[in-house]
Every structure is written in C-alpha cells, then in structure tokens.
Amino acid sequence: DAGVIQSPRHEVTEMGQEVTLRCKPISGHNSLFWYRQTMMRGLELLIYFNNNVPIDDSGMPEDRFSAKMPNASFSTLKIQPSEPRDSAVYFCASRLAGGPKDTQYFGPGTRLTVL
Amino acid sequence: QQQVKQSPQSLIVQKGGISIINCAYENTAFDYFPWYQQFPGKGPALLIAIRPDVSEKKEGRFTISFNKSAKQFSLHIMDSQPGDSATYFCAASGTSGSRLTFGEGTQLTVNP
Numbered sequence: 644d645a646g647v648i649q650s651p652r653h654e655v656t657e658m659g660q661e662v663t664l665r666c667k668p669i670s671g672h673n674s675l676f677w678y679r680q681t682m683m684r685g686l687e688l689l690i691y692f693n694n695n696v697p698i699d700d701s702g703m704p705e706d707r708f709s710a711k712m713p714n715a716s717f718s719t720l721k722i723q724p725s726e727p728r729d730s731a732v733y734f735c736a737s738r739l740a741g742g743p744k745d746t747q748y749f750g751p752g753t754r755l756t757v758l
Numbered sequence: 759q760q761q762v763k764q765s766p767q768s769l770i771v772q773k774g775g776i777s778i779i780n781c782a783y784e785n786t787a788f789d790y791f792p793w794y795q796q797f798p799g800k801g802p803a804l805l806i807a808i809r810p811d812v813s814e815k816k817e818g819r820f821t822i823s824f825n826k827s828a829k830q831f832s833l834h835i836m837d838s839q840p841g842d843s844a845t846y847f848c849a850a851s852g853t854s855g856s857r858l859t860f861g862e863g864t865q866l867t868v869n870p
Contacts, residue, residue, distance in 0.1 A: 647801075686802070686847060686860040699857065734801050746792060747858060749801030 645669075647750035649735050655756045661723040664753045667716055668737030676747060677710055677720050678734040686734075692718065693740070725757045762850050764861025771868050777835040779864045781848035784829065788850040792858070793822065793833050796845045805846070806833070838868045 648667040656662055668675050676691040690700040695712045703710070707726070712718040722729055732754050736747040763782045771777045781791075792807035808815045808822040808831065815822045821834040835842055848861040 685862045688857065688859075691857060736801070746804045746807065749794075749803065751799075752801050 647735055647737050647748055649733075649750040649753050651753060652751065653754045653756075655758065656725055657758050658726055659724045660757075661721065662725045662729075662755060662757075664720040664722075664733050664735075664755070666718045666720070666735030666750060668718070668735070669739075669748055670716065672737035672739045672748075673715070674738040674740050674747075675712060675718050676736040676738070677718070678736065678749075679731045680734060680752070681731045689720070722755075725755075727757045730755055730757050762848060762859050762861045764848050764864060766864060767862065768865045769867070771838045771866065773838065773840060773868055773870050775838050775868075777833075777838045777842070777866055777868070779833045779846055779848070779866070780830065781832065781850075781861050782828075782830045783850050783859075785850070785852070785859075786829070787852045788859075790851045791822070791824065791831050792849050793820075794847040794849060794860075796847065796863075802847055835866075838866075840868045840870050842866060843868050 647669055650665045674693050677689040678686055679689055680686045687702055689702045690710045691698055692712045708722055710720045732752045734749050734752045736749045738747045765780050789810055793805045794802035795805040796802040806817050806820050806822055808824050810826050813824050819836045824831045846864045849858040851858045
C-alpha cells in the first residue's frame with residue numbers, strides 16, 4: 644500500500660501565480676480531505692469529498708481556492724492568484740468510510756511558500 | 759460548538775516519565791475521539807482512538823481516558839521515550855472518521 648501520495652512536496656512561487664497541488668488517495672478509499680496547517684491556525688479542514696462529490700467546502704478561505712476530484716484516484720487543490728498568506732503545509736487525507744479501519748490517512752504534505 | 763480545546767501547548771518530560779495531554783469539547787454530538795501523532799516533515803498519523811461508550815482505551819504505552827459528563831478526554835503516554843517526541847493532536851467527529859475537528863496541538867519533547 645503506497646499510502647496517500649501528494650505532489651509536489653515543496654513549491655515556491657511568486658505572489659499572483661497559480662498553484663496546483665495534487666493528491667492521489669489510497670486505492671479503494673471513498674472520502675478525500677484537504678487540510679492546511681500553519682503555526683498560527685493549526686490544522687484546518689478546507690474541503691472534503693465523498694465518492695468524488697464535494698460535501699463541505701466551508702473551510703475554503705475564499706474564491707481564490709478551488710478543489711476538484713475528477714475521479715476516485717485523483718484530486719487537485721488550486722490557488723489562483725496565490726498570496727504570501729497562503730504559505731502553509733497542505734495535507735491531503737483519505738478514508739474508507741465504514742471500513743475496518745475507518746479513519747483518515749494523511750499524505751506527507753506539500754509545503755507551499757508564496758514570495 | 760465545533761471547537762476542541764487542547765492543552766498544554768508544549769510539554770517537556772524526562773525519559774521514563776508520564777506525558778499527559780488534555781482535550782475538551784463542547785459538541786455533544788461528537789462520538790469519535792482520535793489522537794494523531796505528527797513528526798516533523800510528516801503528515802499526522804492515527805495513534806489511538808476512543809468512542810464514548812468506554813471510559814478508557816489502552817494500546818501499549820498509550821492510554822486514552824474519556825470523561826463523557828465533563829466532555830473531556832486525555833492522552834497518557836507511559837514510560838515516555840525520546841522517540842515519542844512529536845506533535846500530538848486530539849480530534850473529534852460526529853460520525854466515525856468524517857470531518858475531524860482538531861485541537862491546537864501539543865509539542866512533546868522527551869529528554870534522554
């Protein structure tokens with residue numbers, strides 16, 4: 644089991660640029676979560692999907708953020724345009740609802756720095 | 759009502775000592791309380807979890823104590839080891855592992 648895969652692991656970009664973060668959930672999992680982690684705000688849920696459908700995006704900071712899940716094995720989180728305050732570690736997590744180990748498994752994260 | 763309050767923010771313990779981290783919640787609909795462990799540069803990983811039908815759960819050196827009436831739960835790490843040095847997050851959700859609400863995190867340092 645490869646676990647949750649995120650890419651890139653590190654991203655440095657300039658203010659105003661578009662940033663796309665990618666996530667491949669664990670095969671067979673039916674829920675996917677995007678989190679943001681900062682020192683000031685801790686671990687925040689941005690959005691989550693069940694069976695590829697967005698269920699709750701109330702944590703998405705503003706319209707500059709968007710997330711998609713075109714199929715069960717891939718999701719993207721896009722920031723356009725990026726701002727320095729978006730600098731954070733972004734985690735993707737997946738879960739098999741109702742399974743024997745019904746919990747969220749986190750990826751290694753993408754460290755985003757916006758200059 | 760969705761908040762989970764965690765304390766202390768940081769904790770330093772000597773090797774062999776007991777580490778205790780506390781969390782409190784308000785939402786009585788929460789019915790799943792996991793603890794996650796996060797090492798630097800890694801994502802959080804499930805350590806141990808409890809449901810409110812029991813007051814304690816133990817897995818090796820790690821124990822969760824749960825007080826439903828007080829709406830509090832705590833993590834106890836017995837015989838703490840330097841390898842336990844990490845950030846610990848408590849969390850809560852209303853349905854198993856869906857939509858976890860995380861505490862602020864506790865940075866634990868275990869000195870050799």
